[in-house]
Amino acid sequence: xxxxxxxxxxxxxLRQQSADEIETIAGREKENLEGWIPTLASDAEIREALEKxxxxxxxxxxxxxDGSKIEGYLxxxxxxxxxxxxxxxxxxxxxxxxxxxxxxxxAALAFTGRDNAAGKTFEAWVKKYWEKKAAGEKNxxxxxxxxx
Amino acid sequence: MAVPVSQAxxxxxxxxxxKLAGRKRYPLVLMLEPLFRCNLACAGCGKIQYPAHILKTDxxxxxxxxxxxxxxxxxxxxxxxxxxxxxxxxEIVAGLVARKKYVYMCTNALLLKExxxxxxxxxYLSFSVHLDGEKEHHDFSVCREGGHDxxxxxIRTAVAAGFRVTTNTTLxxxxxxxxxxxxxxxxxxxxxxxxxxxxxxxxxxxxxxNHFLGKAKSRRLFRAILSNRKKSWExxxxxxxxxxxxxxxNFECTPWGMPTFSIFGWQKPCYLLxxxxxxxxxxxxxTTEWSNYGAxxxxxxxxNCMVHSGHEASAVDYNFGTLKGFIETAxxxxxxxxxxxxxxxxxxxxxxxxxxxxLVQIQGATKDQLQPVSGD
Numbered sequence: 001x002x003x004x005x006x007x008x009x010x011x012x013x014l015r016q017q018s019a020d021e022i023e024t025i026a027g028r029e030k031e032n033l034e035g036w037i038p039t040l041a042s043d044a045e046i047r048e049a050l051e052k053x054x055x056x057x058x059x060x061x062x063x064x065x066d067g068s069k070i071e072g073y074l075x076x077x078x079x080x081x082x083x084x085x086x087x088x089x090x091x092x093x094x095x096x097x098x099x100x101x102x103x104x105x106x107a108a109l110a111f112t113g114r115d116n117a118a119g120k121t122f123e124a125w126v127k128k129y130w131e132k133k134a135a136g137e138k139n140x141x142x143x144x145x146x147x148x
Numbered sequence: 149m150a151v152p153v154s155q156a157x158x159x160x161x162x163x164x165x166x167k168l169a170g171r172k173r174y175p176l177v178l179m180l181e182p183l184f185r186c187n188l189a190c191a192g193c194g195k196i197q198y199p200a201h202i203l204k205t206d207x208x209x210x211x212x213x214x215x216x217x218x219x220x221x222x223x224x225x226x227x228x229x230x231x232x233x234x235x236x237x238x239e240i241v242a243g244l245v246a247r248k249k250y251v252y253m254c255t256n257a258l259l260l261k262e263x264x265x266x267x268x269x270x271x272y273l274s275f276s277v278h279l280d281g282e283k284e285h286h287d288f289s290v291c292r293e294g295g296h297d298x299x300x301x302x303i304r305t306a307v308a309a310g311f312r313v314t315t316n317t318t319l320x321x322x323x324x325x326x327x328x329x330x331x332x333x334x335x336x337x338x339x340x341x342x343x344x345x346x347x348x349x350x351x352x353x354x355x356x357x358n359h360f361l362g363k364a365k366s367r368r369l370f371r372a373i374l375s376n377r378k379k380s381w382e383x384x385x386x387x388x389x390x391x392x393x394x395x396x397x398n399f400e401c402t403p404w405g406m407p408t409f410s411i412f413g414w415q416k417p418c419y420l421l422x423x424x425x426x427x428x429x430x431x432x433x434x435t436t437e438w439s440n441y442g443a444x445x446x447x448x449x450x451x452n453c454m455v456h457s458g459h460e461a462s463a464v465d466y467n468f469g470t471l472k473g474f475i476e477t478a479x480x481x482x483x484x485x486x487x488x489x490x491x492x493x494x495x496x497x498x499x500x501x502x503x504x505x506x507l508v509q510i511q512g513a514t515k516d517q518l519q520p521v522s523g524d
Contacts, residue, residue, distance in 0.1 A: 011448050026357075117354065142191070
């Protein structure tokens with residue numbers, strides 16, 4: 001789920017208008033998180049960064065306090081009352097398993113994978129369409145990413 | 149009738165059993181996502197934006213069957229990703245059909261014609277083809293020129309081979325109700341059994357975040373589309389859900405109505421929002437803070453949602469939960485209304501294709517450039 005910061009456009013819109021009156025609802029703010037290495041100095045910073053990692057559309061790399069690293073897709077987080085009873089769940093990029101990492105074991109976090117939706121807005125597609133159309137191309141499309 | 153009598157009977161008896169058992173929360177349709185990989189890359193889709201290792205991972209047939217048995221719904225919808233890219237999809241569908249589940253396999257139909265021979269016609273199986281509108285609108289919506297023609301060919305081939313074929317249409321800001329109505333005519337002429345239409349949802353993970361309908365525009369749009377409807381149109385959505393879309397009645401969300409299972413587990417709380425995952429259906433039902441979701445919760449992420457996955461289950465529950473609901477539903481099925489509405493007619497006549505209709509909003513595109521594709 002997006003954080004309050006990411007949802008601030010919608011929250012602001014809803015402060016000014018009832019949901020029943022809104023014509024076009026605001027989407028999530030586009031944050032460029034790719035490559036981000038958040039500071040994890042306080043509990044609040046750790047929780048905020050991991051919430052964003054949960055929301056991220058690419059892989060992240062977690063460095064544990066024992067120095068071991070895990071790179072993969074952070075698909076879930078379970079927030080408890082303290083860092084030690086909160087944990088993230090990661091599917092590593094090289095195996096099909098689910099790994100739990102306690103918030104209190106995390107020394108560093110990096111958004112190392114590519115944001116898989118960045119640059120693929122509707123406007124970007126339409127712009128690309130007209131450029132290709134003008135160049136005489138046919139069967140124009142946004143092609144799905146190659147997986148291998 | 150938009151669904152076979154046996155399906156309507158199965159669903160009705162299932163819901164009545166839940167009611168008689170005193171279950172306050174029960175699922176209606178399992179949304180089974182066996183993969184996230186897709187052969188389209190739609191800007192408005194919030195389902196496929198994952199790293200390659202996630203996109204390459206599939207649920208096994210056994211995992212799919214276990215999920216179906218765990219939640220026990222009479223209907224299973226298979227979205228994704230594109231199910232026809234799953235190498236074991238015929239086995240998954242056959243296994244669900246053998247369990248007497250009514251399966252809606254949601255497909256963009258790009259591969260339907262070539263893979264049709266892998267499936268067997270059955271009253272339990274329907275191909276639910278994703279078509280977002282007439283040719284230009286659909287092709288722009290799915291970001292692929294020519295997608296509409298391939299899908300229509302797939303529909304015709306499947307219908308000719310004796311399969312049940314339904315359609316699902318998602319509308320975003322910029323949808324033209326006159327065009328959507330023509331689209332319905334085209335679908336019925338192609339022989340589809342029935343159609344579903346729903347507004348798009350503001351997926352967090354969707355690349356495009358600027359074209360999601362708000363409730364005011366959704367209601368106006370659906371009133372224009374679904375009022376004064378043609379008798380030839382068949383819809384496979386609950387008639388009271390259609391009235392909800394048209395702004396004629398209100399339903400709160402039933403987020404547990406269509407639980408979603410994927411390689412991550414059981415998605416909390418619903419098909420649309422990703423607020424974590426449970427490892428079992430029981431855990432999903434028992435540990436989700438349901439009061440945090442739905443329009444009345446004040447959750448901004450639920451504020452504009454009018455999607456079928458949350459609200460059609462509410463219509464069904466109202467149908468069986470109250471005498472008034474039962475009578476209203478019975479009336480809607482026995483004496484289907486065309487919803488005559490002069491104001492809706494006026495809306496249609498005065499509707500101007502809006503900014504989001506892609507071919508008229510592009511800065512720098514001249515009128516001459518627009519003509520070949522849009523037909524404007």
